[in-house]
Amino acid sequence: MKTVLLMGFEPFEQEVVNPSWEAIAGFHGQIMAGYHIICRQLPCVFGESLDMLFTAIDRFSPALVIAVGQAGGRTDISIERIAINIDDARIADNKGNQPIDQPVIADGPTAWLSTLPIKSIVWALQQAGIPASVSQTAGTFVCNHVMYGLLHMLSQRPMSKGGFIHIPYLPQQAAAHLGAASMSLETMQRGIEIAILTALSVETDIPLTGGATH
Amino acid sequence: MKTVLLMGFEPFEQEVVNPSWEAIAGFHGQIMAGYHIICRQLPCVFGESLDMLFTAIDRFSPALVIAVGQAGGRTDISIERIAINIDDARIADNKGNQPIDQPVIADGPTAWLSTLPIKSIVWALQQAGIPASVSQTAGTFVCNHVMYGLLHMLSQRPMSKGGFIHIPYLPQQAAAHLGAASMSLETMQRGIEIAILTALSVETDIPLTGGATH
Amino acid sequence: MKTVLLMGFEPFEQEVVNPSWEAIAGFHGQIMAGYHIICRQLPCVFGESLDMLFTAIDRFSPALVIAVGQAGGRTDISIERIAINIDDARIADNKGNQPIDQPVIADGPTAWLSTLPIKSIVWALQQAGIPASVSQTAGTFVCNHVMYGLLHMLSQRPMSKGGFIHIPYLPQQAAAHLGAASMSLETMQRGIEIAILTALSVETDIPLTGGATH
Amino acid sequence: MKTVLLMGFEPFEQEVVNPSWEAIAGFHGQIMAGYHIICRQLPCVFGESLDMLFTAIDRFSPALVIAVGQAGGRTDISIERIAINIDDARIADNKGNQPIDQPVIADGPTAWLSTLPIKSIVWALQQAGIPASVSQTAGTFVCNHVMYGLLHMLSQRPMSKGGFIHIPYLPQQAAAHLGAASMSLETMQRGIEIAILTALSVETDIPLTGGATH
Numbered sequence: 001m002k003t004v005l006l007m008g009f010e011p012f013e014q015e016v017v018n019p020s021w022e023a024i025a026g027f028h029g030q031i032m033a034g035y036h037i038i039c040r041q042l043p044c045v046f047g048e049s050l051d052m053l054f055t056a057i058d059r060f061s062p063a064l065v066i067a068v069g070q071a072g073g074r075t076d077i078s079i080e081r082i083a084i085n086i087d088d089a090r091i092a093d094n095k096g097n098q099p100i101d102q103p104v105i106a107d108g109p110t111a112w113l114s115t116l117p118i119k120s121i122v123w124a125l126q127q128a129g130i131p132a133s134v135s136q137t138a139g140t141f142v143c144n145h146v147m148y149g150l151l152h153m154l155s156q157r158p159m160s161k162g163g164f165i166h167i168p169y170l171p172q173q174a175a176a177h178l179g180a181a182s183m184s185l186e187t188m189q190r191g192i193e194i195a196i197l198t199a200l201s202v203e204t205d206i207p208l209t210g211g212a213t214h
Numbered sequence: 215m216k217t218v219l220l221m222g223f224e225p226f227e228q229e230v231v232n233p234s235w236e237a238i239a240g241f242h243g244q245i246m247a248g249y250h251i252i253c254r255q256l257p258c259v260f261g262e263s264l265d266m267l268f269t270a271i272d273r274f275s276p277a278l279v280i281a282v283g284q285a286g287g288r289t290d291i292s293i294e295r296i297a298i299n300i301d302d303a304r305i306a307d308n309k310g311n312q313p314i315d316q317p318v319i320a321d322g323p324t325a326w327l328s329t330l331p332i333k334s335i336v337w338a339l340q341q342a343g344i345p346a347s348v349s350q351t352a353g354t355f356v357c358n359h360v361m362y363g364l365l366h367m368l369s370q371r372p373m374s375k376g377g378f379i380h381i382p383y384l385p386q387q388a389a390a391h392l393g394a395a396s397m398s399l400e401t402m403q404r405g406i407e408i409a410i411l412t413a414l415s416v417e418t419d420i421p422l423t424g425g426a427t428h
Numbered sequence: 429m430k431t432v433l434l435m436g437f438e439p440f441e442q443e444v445v446n447p448s449w450e451a452i453a454g455f456h457g458q459i460m461a462g463y464h465i466i467c468r469q470l471p472c473v474f475g476e477s478l479d480m481l482f483t484a485i486d487r488f489s490p491a492l493v494i495a496v497g498q499a500g501g502r503t504d505i506s507i508e509r510i511a512i513n514i515d516d517a518r519i520a521d522n523k524g525n526q527p528i529d530q531p532v533i534a535d536g537p538t539a540w541l542s543t544l545p546i547k548s549i550v551w552a553l554q555q556a557g558i559p560a561s562v563s564q565t566a567g568t569f570v571c572n573h574v575m576y577g578l579l580h581m582l583s584q585r586p587m588s589k590g591g592f593i594h595i596p597y598l599p600q601q602a603a604a605h606l607g608a609a610s611m612s613l614e615t616m617q618r619g620i621e622i623a624i625l626t627a628l629s630v631e632t633d634i635p636l637t638g639g640a641t642h
Numbered sequence: 643m644k645t646v647l648l649m650g651f652e653p654f655e656q657e658v659v660n661p662s663w664e665a666i667a668g669f670h671g672q673i674m675a676g677y678h679i680i681c682r683q684l685p686c687v688f689g690e691s692l693d694m695l696f697t698a699i700d701r702f703s704p705a706l707v708i709a710v711g712q713a714g715g716r717t718d719i720s721i722e723r724i725a726i727n728i729d730d731a732r733i734a735d736n737k738g739n740q741p742i743d744q745p746v747i748a749d750g751p752t753a754w755l756s757t758l759p760i761k762s763i764v765w766a767l768q769q770a771g772i773p774a775s776v777s778q779t780a781g782t783f784v785c786n787h788v789m790y791g792l793l794h795m796l797s798q799r800p801m802s803k804g805g806f807i808h809i810p811y812l813p814q815q816a817a818a819h820l821g822a823a824s825m826s827l828e829t830m831q832r833g834i835e836i837a838i839l840t841a842l843s844v845e846t847d848i849p850l851t852g853g854a855t856h
Contacts, residue, residue, distance in 0.1 A: 071855075072856075075388070075394060076393070084724055084753060086724075088853030089853055090853045090854060109752060109753075110752060111752040112752060113752055119743075129389050130389055131394070132389065133392055136779040136782060137854070137856075139853065139855050140853035141853060171397070174289070182395075183396070186400070207743065209730055209732050211729075211730030211731055211783060212781040214713035214781040283642065285642035286641075295512075296512055296514075296539070300509075300541075302637055312637070314636070324541055325510070333529075350567060351642075353641050355640070421528045423526070425528070426565070426569070428497065428502065428565075428594055503717075503816070554818070559817045599771055599772055603767070603768045603771050603773045607718070609823035610717070610773055610825070611826075612826035615813050
C-alpha cells in the first residue's frame with residue numbers, strides 16, 4: 001500500500017507539548033484515501049532531525065511527506081511556500097546547537113519550493129472554515145531546516161510530493177503567553193486531514209493569489 | 215430557583231454568526247451549581263439592546279448576569295474590568311445608528327466597574343488551559359453600551375453581580391479575515407462555563423495583577 | 429501671564445530615557461499663544477508623582493495641564509479619553525511599589541474623562557501628517573494614576589483643562605526592542621505643540637468618531 | 643569614479659508618496675566614501691521596473707546596488723536576506739498586472755541571497771539607534787521581483803554587491819492608516835546612509851544571528 005509520512009516535532013523552548021506532534025499522532029496507522037499513514041516525531045535538533053527524516057523516507061518511500069511544526073504567535077494554519085538553505089538560530093536547539101548562517105545542505109541550491117498544491121490546500125481549509133494562509137517564510141530554525149532537507153531529498157524522488165505546514169500554539173500553551181493566538185487541537189487535526197486529502201487528490205494547483213506585498 | 219442570565223448578540227458588521235450567541239445558546243435551560251440558566255440574544259442596536267436587557271432583569275431578578283460579545287481580532291477570552299458612559303460608534307449599529315460621544319445613561323456616572331471576580335475568572339481560565347486576560351476597555355460600541363447599562367441597573371440591585379466578557383472570532387469567521395486570531399466554539403463554551411461557576415462561587419476576588427502599563 | 433503645565437516622566441522599566449520628558453523639556457520657559465510653558469519631570473512612582481503634580485498645580489494655577497507618558501509598543505500619539513480610579517501594577521514602579529486594585533483617590537469617582545478636546549487634537553495631528561488616535565484606556569500603572577489624579581484635582585478648578593497623551597518609543601529605544609514601533613523626537617515635539625495649541629484654541633470639541641468596537 | 647546605484651519606487655496602492663524614493667532622492671549626485679551616488683525611481687510595474695534597473699546597471703556598472711521599497715505596516719528598516727523566483731501579486735501593479743506564481747526570470751534559480759553584509763548593516767543601524775532587523779521574506783510583489791532580478795543580473799558581475807531594504811510608512815502615510823507604524827524621513831535617510839557605508843566597507847559579514855524560529 002502507498003504511504004503518507006507525517007512528521008511532527010518534540011517540544012522546544014520551554015514548552016511541554018508541541019502542537020505539531022499532538023495534531024498528527026492520532027493519524028498513525030490510519031488509512032486515508034487508500035494511503036497508509038505513518039507518523040514520526042522528530043527531535044528539535046539540527047542534523048538529527050534530518051537523519052531521522054531521511055531514514056524514514058528511505059524505509060517507506062512515501063508518496064507524500066508533510067512535516068508540521070509549531071509557529072508560536074501565528075494565528076492560522078500556514079502552508080509554507082519555500083525553504084531556504086540557511087540555518088540561522090535565534091535560540092539554541094534541544095541539544096544546544098545554535099548555527100549562524102550555515103547551509104542546511106552544503107552545495108545545495110539556495111531554496112526549494114514546496115511541491116504541495118499550497119493554494120489548493122489554503123482554499124480547501126478556508127472553505128472548511130479553518131483559518132489558513134500561504135506563508136512566504138518558514139524561518140531559519142529547525143522547521144526550515146527539515147523542510148529544506150525534505151525537499152532536497154524529494155528532488156531525487158519525482159514520484160513523491162512534500163512540504164511543510166506551520167500551526168499556532170494550542171490553547172493551553174497560549175494560556176501561558178499573554179496575548180498569543182491559539183487554535184484547538186480538533187481544528188488542527190481537521191486541518192491536517194484536509195491538507196493531506198487535498199495534496200493526494202490535486203494534480204495541478206489552482207491559480208489563486210497567496211502573495212504578499214512585502 | 216435562583217437564575218443566571220446570559221446575554222449574547224446577533225451578528226453585526228457583515229458577519230453571519232456572532233460567537234457570543236453561539237457560545238451561550240446551548241446553556242439555556244440548564245441547571246448549573248443550582249442556578250437556572252436563562253439566555254437571551256440582544257440586538258446589536260443602541261438602546262434596543264438595553265431595553266431587552268432591562269426587561270429580562272426585571273422579569274428574572276437574576277443573581278448573576280454575564281453579557282458576552284464578539285471582539286474580532288482579540289486572541290483570548292477577555293474579562294472586561296470597566297464600562298464607560300460613552301457611545302462613540304466607529305461603525306453604524308444594525309439599525310444604522312452611529313452616535314458620537316453620547317452618554318449611555320444621561321446623568322449616569324462616568325464609569326462602572328464589573329462586579330464579577332475578574333481576576334479569579336482569568337486565573338481559573340488559565341488554570342484550565344484557556345487563554346484569558348483582564349481587559350481595561352470594552353470599547354465604545356454596543357458591547358460597552360450594554361455593559362454600562364447592565365452595571366448601572368445592577369447598582370440598584372446589590373444582590374446581583376454582573377459583567378461583560380469579550381471573545382474572539384470563531385475559526386469560520388477568521389477564515390475570512392486573513393491573519394485574524396480565533397477560538398473554537400468548544401473552548402469558548404468551556405470558558406464561559408468556568409466563568410459562570412467562578413462568579414457564583416467566589417465572594418472576594420483574589421489579588422492578582424491584571425494591569426497594563428498603558 | 430497664563431500658564432500651561434506640561435508633565436513628563438523619568439525613565440522606567442530598564443529604559444535610560446523616557447520619550448515623554450525628551451519631547452517636552454525643550455518647551456520649558458517658552459511662550460506659546462500667549463501662555464507661559466512650565467515643564468516638570470515626574471517620578472515614575474505611585475503617590476510621589478501625584479504629590480509633585482498637585483504642588484505644581486497649586487503653585488502655577490495653570491489654564492491647561494497636559495501630562496505625557498511613554499506607551500512602549502504603541503505606534504502613534506494617542507490622546508487618552510478616560511482615567512480610572514484603579515492602580516493595578518503589572519511591574520513595580522521606580523520605588524518598588526506594586527499596588528493591585530487600589531484606588532488612586534479613596535472615595536473618588538470610578539473614572540474621569542479628559543477635558544481636552546480629544547477629537548480636535550487627533551484631527552489636527554492627522555491633518556499635520558502625524559499618526560494619532562483616541563485611546564480608550566491609559567492602562568492601570570503610573571500614567572493612569574497621574575491622569576486620574578490630575579483630572580480629580582482639576583474637577584475643583586473649572587477654569588483649567590487637562591488630559592493625558594501617550595507617545596511611542598523613541599527610535600533608539602525601539603532599536604533594542606525587536607519589532608517595536610517608534611516615532612522620532614521631532615515628530616513627537618511637533619505633535620505635542622499642535623496638541624497644546626489645539627487645546628488652547630478649541631472651546632467645543634468636534635463630533636468626529638474616535639470610538640472602538642471593543 | 644566608482645558608483646553606487648540606489649533605486650526607489652514610485653507610489654502604489656493609493657499612496658501619493660513612496661518613502662523609498664523620498665528617502666534616497668537627496669543622495670543623487672553626492673559623493674560618499676569616494677563613490678558617486680546615482681539614484682533612479684523605478685515604476686511599480688512588473689517587468690518595466692527590471693528593464694529600467696538592467697539599463698542602469700549596464701550604463702553605470704555600479705560597485706554597489708541597493709534597492710529600497712515601502713513595507714507599509716512594518717516597524718523598522720528591514721534588510722532582506724533573500725529574493726525568490728516568484729511573482730504572486732495580491733494587488734495589481736501600477737499598470738494593472740497581477741501575475742500569480744509566475745517566475746521573475748524563466749529558468750532562473752529558485753532564490754538568490756543578498757550579497758550585502760546584512761548582519762553588519764543591522765548591527766550598525768542598531769548601534770546608531772535606528773530600529774532594524776533581518777527580514778526572511780521580501781514578499782512576492784514588485785519589491786521581490788526587483789530584488790530577484792537585481793541579484794540574478796549581479797550574479798554575472800562578481801565585482802558588484804547588491805540587495806534590498808524595506809522601510810516603513812512615513813508619518814504622513816501612517817496618519818491615514820490608523821494604527822500603522824511609521825518612521826521619520828530623517829531616520830530613514832540616516833539609516834540608508836549607514837547601510838551604504840557599511841556595505842562599502844565590510845568585506846566579510848559578522849556572525850550575528852538574524853534568524854527567526856518560523
